[in-house]
Amino acid sequence: MASLGKNVLTAKGVTKTYQMGDVEVRALQDVDAQLREREFLVLLGASGSGKSTLLNILGGLDSATSGQVHFRDTDLSYAGDSELTQYRRRHVGFVFQFYNLIPSLTAKENVALVTEIADDPLDPAEALELVGLGERVDHFPAQLSGGEQQRVAIARAVAKRPSILLCDEPTGALDFQTGLIVLQVIERINRELGAATAVITHNAPIAAMADRVITLSDGRVTTNVVNESRKAPEELSW
């Protein structure tokens, strides 16, 4: 088991509300959560429970209505656009639920988009190799299957060697075999590069890979459990 260190990310009392006309939607309510150095965290929860919202706030893609978020010693709660941009650029690898690839760029170019602005990136081809897409580097998103697009998104996220890797349902669209490959990649990044990793999933068995599992329900944290031991991806089945 990896040695877990201090918190990389700490969320305290985070609340997120959306105003929809006269209705107020509480996506997160007073949530405390933390991501430790080198840790592999899994976020579970029913659809609409607030997982993506939490991950977006942790990744600096969105800001909380109230509460605090710290990255190491930096307070992100009051960070402005340029600080958040720097934070995302330097430290965060994000795999979006809806991939968000640039349709006019090939797989390799989508990855290069990130490596060009990162400090010590992997080579884009190498990153795609890592997710098993070495053969498809010159394909445009529209020429790739959903799972392949997802893997490009993962290559794009890991290529910068992020200190934090945040993945929103990375296996959601994938069959078991491909999902396994993707999880192996993520696990390897976590292990070899030491990136603190948070993964959202609907597949409860995946939680067995994690160092720790947080469950959300109706915008609140219901459980926050440390696993005794961490299984390798290939030991899982779902």
Added chain:
Amino acid sequence: MTSLHTKLWRDLNSLKGQVLTIALVVACGIASYVTMRSTWSSLYESKDTYFEKYRFADVFASLKRAPESLVPSVEAIPGVSRAYSRVVQMATVPIPELTEVARAYLVSLPANREPALNGVYLRSGRLPRLGTDTEAVVVESFAKAHGLMPGDSIPVVINGKLRDVRIVGVGLSPEYVFLGGMGDFVPDDKQIAALWIQRDVLAPAFEMAGAFNDLAIDLQPGADEKAVMRQLDLLLEPYGGLGAISRHKQISNFLLESELAGLDQNATVVPAIFLAVAAFLLNIVLSRLILLQRQQIAALKALGYSTLSVTFHYLQLAFVIVALGSILGLLLGAWLGGALTELYAGYFRFPTLVFRVSADVAFVGVGVSFLAAGVGAIASVLQVTRLSPAEAMRPAAPARYRRGLLDRLGIAWIFGVSSMMVMRELRRRPIRLALSSLGIAAAVGIMVVGRFGSDSMDNLIDVIFHKEQRGDLTVAFLQPQPIGAEHELEMLPGVLDAEGVRMVPVRFSSGPRWRESVVTGMPTPARLRGLIDRNGVEATLPTKGLAMSAKLAEILSVKVGDEVEAEVREGKRPRVTLPVATLIDDSFGLQAYMNIDDLHRRLGQELSISLVQLKVDPDGLDELRRRLKQMPAVAQVTIKSVVVERFKGQSAETMRIMTFLLSLFGAIIAIGVVYNNARVSLSMRARDLASLRVLGFSQREVSSILLGELAVQMIVGIPIGLVLGQYWCQALMNTNDPETYRFAVHVSTASYAFATVVAMGAAVVSALLVRRKLSRQDLIEVLKTRE
């Protein structure tokens, strides 16, 4: 090349159609601006250079006769730098082929040197020399009209004696850019000449040896022109001075300046509207194009790109398009401007007419376009980055549609699901509908403005030559003739009707206010002369008292029932008081009319006429002209159809070309806007539409949703555009000096139809292109990719 650059080129490539049409919109805006402004400034600069180089005088004075020894006294007037004395006389040129006798200004040239002022530019040949023959340089317009070349001879009646004058040169002078009297509406090159002859030849012929009857004066810089003219008038008074005239009032230059001023105003308002509309449309279209990439903008932000670099990326996209349009526009503007200037060269008689695109014109045209594009691009990017990346990246939330009136009435089913979707989409995005319609309206509006020059020209011809002057021929007398002259003319063969009028130049005054005008005395009711107001309605002339332009009454501050002072500006210069009987809200000039008997009674004169309008049988025209030529009292005969033709041939020709260009530009802009509008809404709703196809809607039903939206935009936009066009024309009209020109805005039905048809045509073509795009759309691909 970074990935963002790759993205830039790929985007440009996949948006080819839109890039091209937007660039064309920019190009048309810039081209119309550059063409018209540069043409004007080129004409203006050419004029200035010409005047400078050929020493056009500052002040002119004519007199009966003064000894040469007076010249030093003129030069002694403070402010005068140089006085150049000449002999200038009128003569007739009885060229046999001409039905009417041509007139000529005879202008003296000093022996063996250049004239000190009002130099002569020689197009060909040489200056006259002393010898046995009478040699002359002839003005180019006359030479061209008659095919005269150095070596030819023409008959000239000089002070009553017929002489053969040998042409030795063809030339031009700043003094005679436009030849002809003030009274000539459109001078005929064939009928008016200027001949430069050695003073040693000319002076003796008019008993002017050692004397002069014309002065051209150059002022010192900063001299008080008015004071000089006052002193000059005092000095020349004993010598029969006719009053000094400033350069501004010199006939040729006055016409030239008013022509240039007219061009200037046309070349200011119209291209400004075009440029502004193009910029506005550029702004809308680019904004939408960029907003389509909302999710990509958000993704770039999420990946760690700064707002600045994302903005810069989209600015590049915008600027590549604008740069393309600018280059096209500048090239097109330079080319068209050159061609237009060439066209004017036949009209403005300058030695050389150099076309040049001035840097500031190019700068304004290009600058405005870049600004509009830049603002549009930045605003769109910021609109997206204002949202958190998480929010902007999410596929737009399903929109909240509301049930509209049709639904509530329960009759929506009549129109089918497609039209219901159209209506709901439009209700959901009223601002988008408003902007799209406004864009279409602006495009329609500029097409109307573009054709307006031609419309006003037609209207002017219609009012002046058809409604006001109803005769075919006008005979002007040298002196007012007794009324019997009218009968004499009526008796001539081929004359169907004759009607004489008396023109009396007057200065009206009322208190401290005064204006120059002419009272036209005519019979009531007149058969061949109409008084037409701004609405094209004929006004009736009262049998007693004045009918005057409402504008003149306004300036004099008099109303119906008041009296005005009239000082007659001819003969014994009597002063009379005339009652104002009626006002005519007419379209141009400061006019006054009176019953001809009443006019003479009040002047205390016998009934007389100075002008007769004739209605003639076209077959007898030639014979009639020959007979008129033999009548000594006749000063000038004008044939209406010839004047109309000449008028149409001159300013109207350039006007029509301008109109053609502007309506072409307007049409291209309209097409660009409509097409982009349709394309953007296709892209915006590609997913919705693809989903509908998957749900089982037919190709037809889906495209009818998209085209329905376009149709609604057109239906809203076109009428607004026609009104907007009319409004812009009014603004254009308002730049005229109301004392000379105040026509009601008259946009022809043809122009409205043109604007409407082009807009509809653009819509149909765009609709077809969009339909094709839609049918080629790979449903799976659209549904699969998430931007």
